[in-house]
Amino acid sequence: MSQPVTNTTARADVIIVGGGIMGAATAFFARQRGLSVILLERDLVGQYASGTNFGNVRRQGRFLPQLPLANRSRALWGDLPRLIGENVEFLPSGHVRVAFKAEDSARLEQYAQDCKPYGLELELYNGCKAVERFPMLAPDVDCASFSPLDGHANPRLAAPAFGRAARRAGATVQERAEVSNITRTAEDFVVETADGLRFTAPLLQISSGAWGQKMAAAFGENLPLTPKAPQMGVTEPVPYRIHPVIGYASWVEEEGVYLRQVERGNIVFGGGLRSTVDLNTKRAQLNPLNLVRQMPHLERILPDFARLRIIRTWSGIEGYTDDDLPVMGPSARVPGLYYAFGFCGHGFQLGPGVGATMADLLATGKTEIPLEPFSIARFAAPVDP
Structure with missing residues (x-):
């Protein structure tokens, strides 16, 4: 280039x-x-x-004053083929955040109210209604918050x-x-x-x-800025049936995992604990234990995940402010x-x-x-x- x-x-x-x-x-x-x-x-x-990165194109869950920027960006994602003349595999599949604990569900419900003045409309589904709407989810989901116009792209x-x-x-x-x-x-x-x-x-x-x-x-x-290495991976391809991005809405870092399925059938996942980075060598550490720690939370969202083979894992270098x-x-x-x-x-x-x-x-x-x-x-x- x-x-x-x-x-x-x-x-x-x-x-x-x-x-x-x-x-x-x-x-x-x-x-x-x-x-x-x-x-x-x-x-x-x-x-x-x-x-x-994971490839998430989501607005829900963001710091509220960041939503005007996120809304502008979402409009541009939908217009990228015309603007830049290339397809970056943006798919407005929707984005779901699921909660299993009452306190996490309460946060989702409050956010759905607070984000309305910023132009973000979310759909809430509680209990069995969540599984009826998203049948791939575990039966004990307490609340699901759905942003229908969000999605994912190929980073x-x-x-x-x-x-x-x-x-x-x-x-x-x-x-x-x-x-x-x-x-x-x-x-x-x-x-x-x-x-x-x-x-x-x-x-x-x-x-x-x-x-x-x-x-x-x-x-x-x-400024205080810490480099961290996220943990991501991808499974073998399976029949395509998970359209939205799904994230675990927990304020416990280890539980904060997410997944999406691409049309080729592979499920891409990430989240949870981060590893360390060496900025001088430009290397991110990939910690196998973090992969092990992701599994029970991914299976909590999607029980069938336990039957899939992981074919590749990777990391990157990200900067986090305090x-x-x-x-x-x-x-x-x-x-x-x-x-x-x-x-x-x-x-x-x-x-x-x-x-x-x-x-x-x-x-x-x-x-x-x-x-x-x-x-x-x-x-x-x-x-x-």
Whole structure:
């Protein structure tokens, strides 16, 4: 996907560091806004969290003030074939959250009321009504909350498709371009890569996922961010009968598993406990014990899961802030600097909306999507760069 850069210095309106779905979508939408764009990715577009996640395109269960962004993103997911000219296997199959305990059911019921002003309508089914509506579920489900317009997509396709669309639209997309240094002059950001290339622009967006913390700190903005490795897997193919994504609505981390079936018949699953990450080697630890711990909770949702063979497991590198909310919007210290990283394992659905919203900011300095809860200014006092 990379384009050869013949000059040692290239200039654009904006440089985006990080080619996950956030950076690639921003590059695409910024080109639609008429900005010249350079997208720099240290390895391959979509290689890390954006390409290794579960593929959930869900709105329900989100932090309520995040719903305007999620709603914008959901509208874009439905229009992606026209917008970017590629099919990323988005399927609006619906999304179900199931609870087995009364206190978890009460949270689902309260959320269904609280999300209505944000334009999200959920269907609630209690007891036997839940199993009648979703017969694959265990008979002791206490409550099921259904979001009919949510669904899932293929994470291995989405970010690369945005990267290719951005390139077709005129963006410079440079892979294998590891950033070694970023400085600020009176007018521009100067970004240098390990192989000696130099890029300049008056605007800079950092979308480097779990590595974003280090880059923000270089500008005197520190934040608590922990890299974690999710546990995912896929089963052998079986007849296709589970249409919606199904998640275990529990506030106990180990119980928070989820699954979806693709039309080829395989069941993709994830959730539960996370493992550790080494950012220097870019390696996520895959813990076999976490797979074992997932099984009883997956079987609690879907009793037939116990009879299936697991054919592959994997992990990725995700960045988690202490308050489980992303860093998104302008820097609190440096004019022209913007952030979009730290999406805490639930950023895939937001990707198109993040790209469009960041393009608003880059082009005009403002957006109609409320971003105050995600400002980097909410964290501790700045550190010296």
